[in-house]
Amino acid sequence: MNLRKLTLGGSAIWLLAATPSLADTGTAPLPDGHAPAGVMVDHMHNAGEFMIGYRYSYGLNQGDTLHGTQPVTDHELLHGACLPVAMMCSMRQTEMKMHMHMLDLMYAPSDWLTLMLMPMWMSMDMRMDMPMMHMDMGMGGMDMGMDHMDMMAGMEHGHSVDGLGDTIFGGLVKVAKGPNYNFHAGLLFSAPxxxxxxxxxxxxxxxxxMQPGSGTWDFHPSLTYTGRADHWSWGAQLSGVIRLQDANDSGYKLGSVVQSTAWASYRLNAWLSTSVRALHTRQGGIEGAYTEAHGQSSAADFPVNYGGSFTDAGLGVNLVMPSGMLQGHRLGIEWLEPLRDNVNGYQQRRDGTLQVSWSKAF
Ligand SMILES: [Cu+2]
Known part of the structure; x- marks a missing residue:
């Protein structure tokens, strides 16, 4: 065997085995050093470190509309979902896409405190149609949507909103830390x-x-525990969003959120780990309502059709470059598959969420 072959073979082994002495810090970055891509505020930094990150989230709603956990017919939807003001809805949501782009900036002034700043950009796109049956039901004498009357039945239309979202900021505080575990609290806020x-x-x-912001100052508390042993790591997080104001400038406030999640991840080699995760989210309904003229033609126009409890299962991969020019660059990709939706009022079924996270610490 010549020297060249030996070197190549050595490189391959080196790539595939965790070699903790290679990094500047004395510990190589591990792919599972960060939680699965969809978990935010999951890690702290050492004193003096800062991190630049980008998070992307894509969510899709498609297919049936649910009432509680059960799909409903168009007839039930149109007759039930707009009852607060109208006998019938004239429009049906056929698809909703949400893209979130978030800058994820972290800086640790000390080992017990990591500061975070996360501005975001929201992009939402909804498609709606006017079910045929609506025209069959007749609208004679009803004081609703004359502007919709001149649309062809069944006609689909889309509308979208792009804009700056709320800006999350605050700190992560170390509660306890050992050689193989971390426990920290998140005290973050969002500015409207x-x-x-x-x-x-x-x-x-x-x-x-479709509004890019909540319109209220919000408190985002969290508790995160992570541990590791050998090629395995795991974590659990409890987090929430509490609205600090009774109503925003448009007259309403979004419901508070409580989220719990737990994950396990297995490190295949120095640069790749895979993860499984369970996620449960409870969101309260909207309180108050628009005080200015607003749409009243579909389920999404009424506060009673917001909030619920949602369960997801996640599958993800985390990558990190252990050396070379891109050393320390992290990429996480996670897919969240909805297991159960239990919605307030009438809401379209969720079809899945894609989470992507890139970051680099210095
Ligand atoms: Cu970080």
Missing amino acids: TGSVDEKDAEGLLTHYM
Whole structure:
């Protein structure tokens, strides 16, 4: 065997085995040093470190509309979902896409405190149609949506909103730390930098879910535990969003959120780990309502059709470059598959969420 072959073979072995002495810090970055991509505020930094990160999240709602956990017919949807003001809805949501782009900045002034700043950009796109049956039911004498009357039955249309979202900031505080575990608390807030008065093509305030911001100052507390042994690591997090104001400038506040998640991950080699995760989210309904002229033609126009409890299972991979020019660059990709939706009122079924996270610490 010549020297060249030996060197190549050595490189391969070196790539595939964890070799903790290679990094500047004395500990090589591990792929599972970060939680699965969809878990935020999952890690702290050592004194003096800072991190630049980018998070992307894509969520899709498609298919049936649910009432509680059960799919409903168009007839039930149109007759039930707009009852607060109208006998019937005239429009049906057929698809909703949400893209979130977030800058993830971290800086640790000391070992017990990591500061975070996370501005975000929201992009939402909804498609709606006017089910045929609506025209069959007849609208004679009803005082609703004359502007919809001249649309062809079944006609689909889309509308979208892009804009700055709320800006999350605050700190992670170390609670306990050992050689193989970390336990920290997150004390973050969000400033209402996102708009809550986006309007549709007709000049009416659009669906609540299409507003890029919450409109209120919010508190985002969290507790995160992570541990590791050998090639395994695991973690659990309890987090929430508490609205600190009774109503935003448009007259309502979003429901509070409580989220619990737990994951396990297995490190295949120095640069790759895989993860499984369970996630449960409870969100309260919207309190209050728009005080200005707003759409009233579909389920998403009414506060009663917001909030619920949602369960997901996640599958993810984390990568890190252990050396070379891209040393320390991290990439996480996770898919969250909805297991159960139990919605307040009438809401379209979730179809899945893609989470991507890139970061580099210095
Ligand atoms: Cu970080």
